[in-house]
Amino acid sequence: MHGWADMQGFALYPFDPPGDIGALRAELRAWLAVNQPQRDIVARANCWASFDADFSRALGAAGYVGMTLPIRYGGGDRHPLERYVVIEELLAAGAPVGAHWIADRQTGPLIVRYGSEEQRERYLPGIARGELYACIGLSEPGAGSDLAAVRTSARETAEGWRINGQKIWTTGAHFSHIMLALVRTEEGSERNAGLSQLLIDLDTPGITIRPIIDMAGHHDFNEVFFDDVLVPHGALVGTRGQGWQQVTAELGLERSGPERYLSSHALLAALIDAAGADPGPAVAVLVGELTAEMWTLRQLSMSTAAKLAAGEDPMVEASVVKELGNAFEQDMPRRVQAIVDGPWDDPSDLGRLLRALLIASPSFSLRGGTREVIRGIIARGLGLR
Amino acid sequence: MSAARAMLCDTARAVFAEAATAGMAPVEEAGFALLLVPEAEGGFGGDWEDVNAVLQIAGVTVPGLPVAESMVSDALLPAATVSLMAGAMGQALALSIEHVSTRQQFGRPLGKFQAVQQSLAVMACEVRAVEAAAAALAARLDAVGLDPAAADFEMAAAKLRANRAVGVVTAIAHQVHGAIGFTREYDLNRVTIPLMRWRGEHGNDAYWAARLGRQVAGLGGQGLWGAMTAR
Ligand SMILES: Cc1cc2nc3c(=O)[nH]c(=O)nc-3n(C[C@H](O)[C@H](O)[C@H](O)COP(=O)(O)OP(=O)(O)OC[C@H]3O[C@@H](n4cnc5c(N)ncnc54)[C@H](O)[C@@H]3O)c2cc1C
Numbered sequence: 001m002h003g004w005a006d007m008q009g010f011a012l013y014p015f016d017p018p019g020d021i022g023a024l025r026a027e028l029r030a031w032l033a034v035n036q037p038q039r040d041i042v043a044r045a046n047c048w049a050s051f052d053a054d055f056s057r058a059l060g061a062a063g064y065v066g067m068t069l070p071i072r073y074g075g076g077d078r079h080p081l082e083r084y085v086v087i088e089e090l091l092a093a094g095a096p097v098g099a100h101w102i103a104d105r106q107t108g109p110l111i112v113r114y115g116s117e118e119q120r121e122r123y124l125p126g127i128a129r130g131e132l133y134a135c136i137g138l139s140e141p142g143a144g145s146d147l148a149a150v151r152t153s154a155r156e157t158a159e160g161w162r163i164n165g166q167k168i169w170t171t172g173a174h175f176s177h178i179m180l181a182l183v184r185t186e187e188g189s190e191r192n193a194g195l196s197q198l199l200i201d202l203d204t205p206g207i208t209i210r211p212i213i214d215m216a217g218h219h220d221f222n223e224v225f226f227d228d229v230l231v232p233h234g235a236l237v238g239t240r241g242q243g244w245q246q247v248t249a250e251l252g253l254e255r256s257g258p259e260r261y262l263s264s265h266a267l268l269a270a271l272i273d274a275a276g277a278d279p280g281p282a283v284a285v286l287v288g289e290l291t292a293e294m295w296t297l298r299q300l301s302m303s304t305a306a307k308l309a310a311g312e313d314p315m316v317e318a319s320v321v322k323e324l325g326n327a328f329e330q331d332m333p334r335r336v337q338a339i340v341d342g343p344w345d346d347p348s349d350l351g352r353l354l355r356a357l358l359i360a361s362p363s364f365s366l367r368g369g370t371r372e373v374i375r376g377i378i379a380r381g382l383g384l385r
Numbered sequence: 386m387s388a389a390r391a392m393l394c395d396t397a398r399a400v401f402a403e404a405a406t407a408g409m410a411p412v413e414e415a416g417f418a419l420l421l422v423p424e425a426e427g428g429f430g431g432d433w434e435d436v437n438a439v440l441q442i443a444g445v446t447v448p449g450l451p452v453a454e455s456m457v458s459d460a461l462l463p464a465a466t467v468s469l470m471a472g473a474m475g476q477a478l479a480l481s482i483e484h485v486s487t488r489q490q491f492g493r494p495l496g497k498f499q500a501v502q503q504s505l506a507v508m509a510c511e512v513r514a515v516e517a518a519a520a521a522l523a524a525r526l527d528a529v530g531l532d533p534a535a536a537d538f539e540m541a542a543a544k545l546r547a548n549r550a551v552g553v554v555t556a557i558a559h560q561v562h563g564a565i566g567f568t569r570e571y572d573l574n575r576v577t578i579p580l581m582r583w584r585g586e587h588g589n590d591a592y593w594a595a596r597l598g599r600q601v602a603g604l605g606g607q608g609l610w611g612a613m614t615a616r
Contacts, residue, residue, distance in 0.1 A: 011386070011434060012520045025614060092610045269606030279602045281595060288598030289590075292545040295538075295613060296514050299521040320510050378509055379502035382482055 012303035013310070017081035024082060028089050031062055036095050041349045042356045044094025044266040048259050049220055051175060052096035053131075059097070060130025064090075065104050069112060073124035080309040084258070084302070091262040102172060103127045105257065106250050107134035107180050111199070114238030114246055119199060123178065137167040137181030137200075137224065138247065145373050147182070148191040148244070152226060154183040154198055161185075161198060161236070163206075163229040171367075173209050173222040176202055182243050185236075195243035198235045205229070216359045249313075254368050256304040256318035260325030261297040263364070264332050267357050268294070270350045271336055282339045290335070293328050297321065316381030319374045326365040326374075333357040390438055393431070397439045401446040409450055418455045421531070433526040437468045437519055444472030448579035460533040463544045463587040464522055470547040470583050471519040473576040474512045477558040480573050481505060485561050501561055508557040511550040518543035525616065538612070541597035544588050551584045 035058050043050050059065050067083040069075020090097050097104075108127045111119055126132030143149040152165025163183060173179065179200045186194030202209070206229035211219045238246050268290055275283040301321050307314040333354055342351045365371040379385050386394075396415065403411040420435060422428020429435075436456060443452040453465035482505065485496035495501050522536065522543040529535035555577045559566050566573040584590075604612050 012517055012524070022615075088614075265610070269609065271606075272602060272604075272609060273606040275602055277602055277605075279598065284598030284602060285591065285594040286598065287601050288541070288545065288594035288596065289549070291597055291601050291609065292542040292549070292594070295542040296518045296521075296546045298613065299517045300514065303517065317513075320513050323506070324510050324514060372503065375503045375506035376499075378506035382502075382505055382509055384482070384485065384496040384502045384505060 012299060013306040015081060015302040015306045017085060018079050019082065021082070021085055024085055025089060028064065028086055029093075031064075032089075032093050032095060035059075035062070036093060039096070041094075041266065041270070042352050043096060045353055045357055046263045046360050047091065047094045047266075048097050048101045048263065049171075049218075050096035050098040051172075053099050053175075055096050056099040056130035056133075058130075059090075059095075060100070060128060065100055065130040066108055066124065066128030069108055069124050069128050073112075073120050074128035075108075075124065076128070081305060084305045084309075088258040088262060088298075091258055092265050094266050098172070099133050099175065100127070100130045102136060102176075103132060103134035103178075104130075106136070106254055107178070110180065110197075110246070110250050111237070113249075114197070115199075116234060116237075118234050119237065123199070126177070132178070133172060133176040134178045134180060135170050135173045135176040135202075137170055137173075137179045139169045140166060141168055145370055147247075148195075150182055150184060150195060152181065152183045153187070154185050154196070155187065156185070156233070157230075160230050160232040163198070163200070163226040163231065165226050167224040167226075169212070169221045170209075170224050171221045173202065173224050174211060174219065178202060179224065180237065182247055185240055185243075192244035194241060195247075196240050197237040197243045197246050198231060199237050200229070200231055200235060204231055214363070216356070248315075251369065255322045255374075256301060256308065256314070258298070258301050260322050261294060261301060261328055264329045264357050265294075267332060267336060267350075267353045270353050271340070274340075274348070274350045286335055286339055290328075290332060293324075297325055297328060300324065316378055319369075319377045319381075322368065323371065323374050323378065326371065329357075329364050330361045333361055386438075390435060393435055394438055394442060397442045398446070401443055401452075404447050404450060404452075409452075409455070412447075412450065412452055412455065417452065420456050433464070433523040433531060434520075436465065437471075437523040440465055440468035441472030441475065441519070444469035444579070445476040445576065448473060448576065458533075461526075461531065463593075464526060464533075464536070464540050466583050466587045467515070467519045467522060467540075467543045467547045470551070470580060471512075471515045473580050473583075474515055474550065474554045476576045477554055477573065477580070478505075478508055478512045480576075481508065481558045481561050484566075488563075495561065504557050504561060508554055511553045515547045515550045518546045528616075538597070538600060538616070541588075541593045541600070545590060545593040545597060548584045548588075548590045548593070551580045555580055 037055055063076050064086050067076040067078040068080050071077045108124060111123055123132060138147060140150055140152060154161040154163045179202055181198050181200055182195055183198055184194055185196040206227045208225040210223045212221050212223060213219055272287055304314050304317040304321050336354055400411050400415045419428040420431040424430035440453055453462060457465050485501055486494055488495050522539045525536045525539040558573060558577060562573055565571050601609050
């Protein structure tokens, strides 16, 4: 079904958003020129990890968050490819979209697809305003690449679901209002059977969130403990026992977006600016090579987005985008460092961006599925597994 | 794919299969030189997407014949070469998948070993990237009436990306084939040797990288994104 054969061919899936895309870009760029906070340049790199509640709210008020959600829930009822254009512009500009990022990218669409009417009314308007933030509760200490090893349990009782267990590496749990968690609802079930998704309000008693500081010194991810946490019956998302299938669909949204090749765009732009209009041969060659890769990735990413928007499930293509995008972004700082002279604590924009991205880059092929897992999905698409 | 293009591809497959032994005569008889000539002038009235499709087939079946030269102007030969390369890479991947699915060692098909799976996944990504580059370049060329100057950015990016994929694709294809792939008899060299040749023809890495790099330097850091999204 996800075969390699049907993604091969002579043409790309046509990227054809409705309406005047040039005008949409121009409006957003004009809006950003006024509203994007003039923060440190380093914050422009990897900007989907940059938290700024005021910016998220302003962006929501301007209609650029929850764009594809239905109007009756506060969304914009826009085409997914219009949203794609907005997202790539925000990332290329290095806008601080981290606060609402996950809610906008996957939690909102997932609630539309699987959520109950009550959940839609309760959560979607806040998401569309850019005020309600979400985190993803998949990984556990014993369940990393092997996600089917999830052990956090939820037992149905007369009052609701009683949750016990622990999640880890949960990005943004410390500022999020809700977690979409994958939990084991069927006692004694094994592997990917018996799992369900629950939408958990993070201010529920019994939840403890502890920071984990990453190697860049940032507090982005967390440990989240559940100690006899009681949530209502209505917290169940979609079908009981279908959590695995629902999560797999969610990961498709997570893997193919433009963030997989635009996280380091600020570094490329800084390199170009530092080199000036008449660059030396080594810089010119590197800029040429990086541009060729980025241009190609953009074509692949747009084609995959178009396929997703048309209701297909381009699982393998999404993985190709992530694999190539991660490799591109991990390579870029290394290759820039190879030709740019400067001390480790170089205070220039280029120097600081370079250091920040060198340190951030190991995470690119871990978050959202490791390189090995992604290559395994592609190999399955090739018919090898 | 449109019905017309599917038919064109069927014709190309049949004609090139014949040309593989008979040389250019069947290609000329079939009129492929007229592919881009407007219908009003007695041609086929095709576009670059047609050329891309036909040359991907040529890259597999008749890599040694001057099919591209017979169809397009010299200034467009770099673009034509990208299509040939995309076709040849697709074939290298297809041969590799076929081989690891049938060849057994340690009591299993090679493709059941994770190390082999991961290598082929890497190769598949490169192949897909070059197919995408060829398709996006085709779309640009068609949008600008096949004016090579107006598609210089895309031509540079696509040829450079294709050149850079050759190393990975040929290395992995040969590695997973073992010694059989190193024989003259086995089909793999009929696409890997042309790939090595095409990498150096119509602009090597250094040529296109410097040319694209200087073009982008003129745009500036922000200008690059503006230019990329404007076309
Ligand atoms: C910055 C960052 C943010 C994250 N945010 C979130 C989040 O918000 N929510 C969330 O739930 N999780 C999050 N994660 C966790 C992420 O999903 C996991 O790190 C990832 O799934 C890998 O799990 P692990 O770290 O336990 O590594 P492991 O699974 O222990 O893997 C370690 C290494 O072994 C390899 N390996 C494992 N199994 C195999 C196999 N069968 N074959 C070959 N190689 C294998 C892996 O590919 C990897 O290279 C985040 C991670 C990072 C780095």
